[in-house]
Amino acid sequence: MKFSTIIIGGGLSGLTAGITLAEQGQRVAVLAAGQSRLHFTSGSMELLGYNAKGEQVDCPLDECRSLPASHPYQKIGVENLASYAQMAKKLFANAGIEVVGYETMNHIRLSPIGVLKPAWLTLGDYITANMARQFPFQSVLIANIAGYIDMPTPFLKSAFEKCGVKCRVVEVKTPMLENLRRSQTEMRATNIARVLSEQSAVDQLSVEINRSVNREQAILIPAVMGITDNSIVQYLRRMVTRPLFCIATLPPAVTGVRLQSRLRKYFLSLGGTYMLGSTVREANISSGKILSVAAANLPDQKLKANNYILATGSFMGNGLIATQSGVIEPIMNLDVDAPLDRELWTAENLNESQPYMEFGVKTALGLHPSIDGKTITNLWAVGAVLSGHNPIKLADSSGVDMLTALHAATEIIQTEKNR
Amino acid sequence: MANKTHNFFISNNDGNFEQCLKCSICTVYCPVSAVDPLFPGPKQAGPDGERYRLKNPDFYDESLKLCLNCKRCEVACPHDVRIGDIIQRARLQHSPHKPGIRARLLASTDLVGRWATRLSPAINTAISLKSSKEFGHQMLGIHKHYDFPTYARQTFVKWFEKNALPQQGGFEKKVVYFHGCHVNYNDPAPGMALVRVMNKLGYGVELIDDEKCCGNPFMANGMPQRALQLAFRNMNSLRQIANKGLEVITTSSTCTFTIRDEYKFVLGLDNADIRDKVSLATRFIFKKLEDEELELPPVRPDFKIRIAYHTACHMEKLGWAFYSANLLRQIPGVELVMLDSLCCGMAGTYGFKTENFERSQKIGQPLFNAIKEANVDAVVTDCEMCHSQIAMSTGMKVLHPIEILDMAFS
Ligand code: SF4
Ligand code: SF4
Numbered sequence: 001m002k003f004s005t006i007i008i009g010g011g012l013s014g015l016t017a018g019i020t021l022a023e024q025g026q027r028v029a030v031l032a033a034g035q036s037r038l039h040f041t042s043g044s045m046e047l048l049g050y051n052a053k054g055e056q057v058d059c060p061l062d063e064c065r066s067l068p069a070s071h072p073y074q075k076i077g078v079e080n081l082a083s084y085a086q087m088a089k090k091l092f093a094n095a096g097i098e099v100v101g102y103e104t105m106n107h108i109r110l111s112p113i114g115v116l117k118p119a120w121l122t123l124g125d126y127i128t129a130n131m132a133r134q135f136p137f138q139s140v141l142i143a144n145i146a147g148y149i150d151m152p153t154p155f156l157k158s159a160f161e162k163c164g165v166k167c168r169v170v171e172v173k174t175p176m177l178e179n180l181r182r183s184q185t186e187m188r189a190t191n192i193a194r195v196l197s198e199q200s201a202v203d204q205l206s207v208e209i210n211r212s213v214n215r216e217q218a219i220l221i222p223a224v225m226g227i228t229d230n231s232i233v234q235y236l237r238r239m240v241t242r243p244l245f246c247i248a249t250l251p252p253a254v255t256g257v258r259l260q261s262r263l264r265k266y267f268l269s270l271g272g273t274y275m276l277g278s279t280v281r282e283a284n285i286s287s288g289k290i291l292s293v294a295a296a297n298l299p300d301q302k303l304k305a306n307n308y309i310l311a312t313g314s315f316m317g318n319g320l321i322a323t324q325s326g327v328i329e330p331i332m333n334l335d336v337d338a339p340l341d342r343e344l345w346t347a348e349n350l351n352e353s354q355p356y357m358e359f360g361v362k363t364a365l366g367l368h369p370s371i372d373g374k375t376i377t378n379l380w381a382v383g384a385v386l387s388g389h390n391p392i393k394l395a396d397s398s399g400v401d402m403l404t405a406l407h408a409a410t411e412i413i414q415t416e417k418n419r
Numbered sequence: 420m421a422n423k424t425h426n427f428f429i430s431n432n433d434g435n436f437e438q439c440l441k442c443s444i445c446t447v448y449c450p451v452s453a454v455d456p457l458f459p460g461p462k463q464a465g466p467d468g469e470r471y472r473l474k475n476p477d478f479y480d481e482s483l484k485l486c487l488n489c490k491r492c493e494v495a496c497p498h499d500v501r502i503g504d505i506i507q508r509a510r511l512q513h514s515p516h517k518p519g520i521r522a523r524l525l526a527s528t529d530l531v532g533r534w535a536t537r538l539s540p541a542i543n544t545a546i547s548l549k550s551s552k553e554f555g556h557q558m559l560g561i562h563k564h565y566d567f568p569t570y571a572r573q574t575f576v577k578w579f580e581k582n583a584l585p586q587q588g589g590f591e592k593k594v595v596y597f598h599g600c601h602v603n604y605n606d607p608a609p610g611m612a613l614v615r616v617m618n619k620l621g622y623g624v625e626l627i628d629d630e631k632c633c634g635n636p637f638m639a640n641g642m643p644q645r646a647l648q649l650a651f652r653n654m655n656s657l658r659q660i661a662n663k664g665l666e667v668i669t670t671s672s673t674c675t676f677t678i679r680d681e682y683k684f685v686l687g688l689d690n691a692d693i694r695d696k697v698s699l700a701t702r703f704i705f706k707k708l709e710d711e712e713l714e715l716p717p718v719r720p721d722f723k724i725r726i727a728y729h730t731a732c733h734m735e736k737l738g739w740a741f742y743s744a745n746l747l748r749q750i751p752g753v754e755l756v757m758l759d760s761l762c763c764g765m766a767g768t769y770g771f772k773t774e775n776f777e778r779s780q781k782i783g784q785p786l787f788n789a790i791k792e793a794n795v796d797a798v799v800t801d802c803e804m805c806h807s808q809i810a811m812s813t814g815m816k817v818l819h820p821i822e823i824l825d826m827a828f829s
Contacts, residue, residue: 183456184463
């Protein structure tokens with residue numbers, strides 16, 4: 001099988017690159033070992049939330065200039081970030097995903113446990129505040145679904161009250177949702193979303209919500225609706241008597257599943273090939289170039305392309321593996337930035353920033369990785385597999401995922417033009 | 420290497436439950452969890468529950484029976500946990516229930532089939548009679564709304580020996596066909612199409628002297644020792660074929676997946692030398708076309724069909740839907756709609772059982788809706804059980820990809 005570009009990894013980074021290339025008419029294959037970290041996305045994307053000192057960042061684009069040279073943003077050129085950020089927003093719009101936010105000014109999102117964090121883009125159905133932590137309402141009603149425990153309401157209530165917003169919490173019950181409570185373990189956001197995909201179930205819910213609301217200015221519900229798109233959320237919005245917004249839940253997140261499935265659908269609609277369950281095990285490399293890759297479930301099948309993108313993520317998706325003898329990149333054994341001494345991998349204090357978070361594939365020239373110091377010229381590494389940044393400390397993970405992918409795609413489009 | 424004394428219950432348990440990161444992504448994709456809150460879900464039934472069961476088998480919970488063994492959780496897992504295998508093995512090891520008549524009847528596709536084809540007119544009438552459906556429903560627990568597959572008048576093997584065998588010597592190239600029970604006893608059409616298509620492509624077809632049921636229905640119905648016996652016989656045959664330098668092709672995604680994955684991960688057998696030697700016919704043909712070892716024969720000029728391709732669960736697990744869909748796309752006159760990969764709810768013999776019927780239909784509903792919206796002439800799938808379920812639940816014509824090729828080339 002021959003493609004223009006093969007992308008290893010099917011999460012936010014891989015799909016961003018895949019979509020961008022397919023939009024330009026390239027023949028693209030995405031090989032995904034399993035589902036991705038996108039499933040944890042609680043409705044927001046981050047570009048840069050904090051600086052190295054841990055201070056909150058208002059204008060992410062400005063602050064990126066002071067990042068160290070090892071940071072992926074520096075490798076793709078901070079001067080390019082603004083246009084990549086615009087491209088990312090456009091990509092969401094093209095895929096039918098409504099987002100709000102600006103790369104020039106962060107806003108505040110509410111984490112599932114009530115922590116206020118800077119964010120770059122947030123899905124249109126979520127509640128947000130400005131950087132001064134002002135919410136657009138003085139009083140809100142949180143209507144949780146009885147039995148649903150992946151949204152700790154006391155934390156959320158106190159978060160709102162700290163920002164001067166009056167908050168009341170109620171639990172709503174409807175016959176269709178009560179049925180789910182028979183499960184000991186699976187009253188999860190995604191299972192609730194399946195029930196609430198039917199209008200009749202949403203009608204029941206809206207009646208209960210309208211009954212509960214007093215003088216509050218807005219209604220907040222957990223983000224448990226709209227697995228494939230947000231039309232059912234829009235429907236509920238029309239049925240209730242106050243403006244209604246969602247609050248992020250603990251994973252698996254409905255909006256994460258929605259993002260994954262919408263991006264994938266859009267990629268497929270552009271003619272892309274998405275092979276789920278295809279774990280790439282090896283690459284055939286000769287004189288600094290990949291000739292083909294092979295997947296575990298496709299024996300005797302050479303997968304060939306002019307260009308390759310590695311978007312396998314960090315430790316969770318096995319993009320990196322920690323072994324007794326060091327941290328490795330398992331497919332090609334690429335050079336990695338990680339000390340051999342295991343003592344140096346972790347910091348004793350769990351709350352401190354952990355060194356292993358910055359481990360990843362070493363890229364000397366732009367995003368090209370190397371093997372034993374020799375650059376692989378037709379391979380680009382993008383997203384969480386890259387070394388040089390701590391996504392928890394800096395709150396930059398979706399930005400790194402998307403902007404590095406866009407950089408690789410832009411370079412590949414240029415390379416193909418010159419061919 | 421495993422041998423005949425290999426005992427399922429003492430073979431090493433190779434489940435990699437400790438690889439689980441507790442991310443819960445698997446729970447999103449379980450078709451049973453989606454409709455039945457009483458199923459504990461893949462994470463709980465699989466890696467989480469396994470830790471307890473290893474300490475004390477009393478933690479085994481009969482609700483694990485609700486698992487379809489569709490493996491969609493495994494395909495979704497970002498950390499390669501063999502969730503479905505863990506559940507399947509736990510059921511075989513710990514279930515206190517001995518398989519009853521129904522389980523034996525549903526599992527013994529081979530034995531029942533052999534008798535049923537001989538008596539097919541009578542059996543088919545009996546199967547469709549209201550009174551016998553009622554009997555099946557009440558006494559055996561086979562749901563009365565279910566159209567139990569009818570039996571062919573003549574087995575595929577008989578047809579082959581009479582009508583195809585004599586011509587097969589005339590081809591220079593040869594390929595061996597593992598037809599599976601369903602083609603042999605219930606629906607020989609895909610098998611007959613396969614012989615014609617391979618002949619058109621210049622291959623003579625051979626059958627396997629000692630082909631046995633792949634064993635999957637026995638695993639699903641609590642009879643691992645029987646599955647093991649069958650697996651040994653098949654692996655033996657496949658080794659002999661491989662030694663002769665011949666390739667084996669199939670038309671059933673489930674048989675193929677069973678030989679590749681279940682022999683190893685559920686039965687604990689060492690199938691390393693043969694697991695990649697069995698290929699679906701669509702993959703075989705696609706690859707030969709790609710390597711330019713084959714050319715497509717001319718297609719009937721008036722051939723025109725709009726089809727929807729349905730990815731069966733075990734096809735999703737194999738990761739081979741790409742081959743079938745893209746082979747079909749190469750046929751002039753074929754307009755292909757790729758359906759979202761969703762479970763049809765049948766899962767082998769699961770949907771037949773009275774206690775599962777409703778759940779099975781509920782699971783399949785989103786797929787049935789998508790099929791109705793697709794506005795096509797036929798649904799195409801590589802799985803014979805999806806075929807039954809979709810045909811029954813949507814009233815649509817269902818075909819095997821090889822049957823489409825056969826129609827196009829004839
Ligand atoms: S998807 Fe895999 S790693 Fe995640 S909870 Fe399920 S089994 Fe564990
Ligand atoms: S094999 Fe299928 S039915 Fe069983 S737990 Fe996994 S996803 Fe659910």
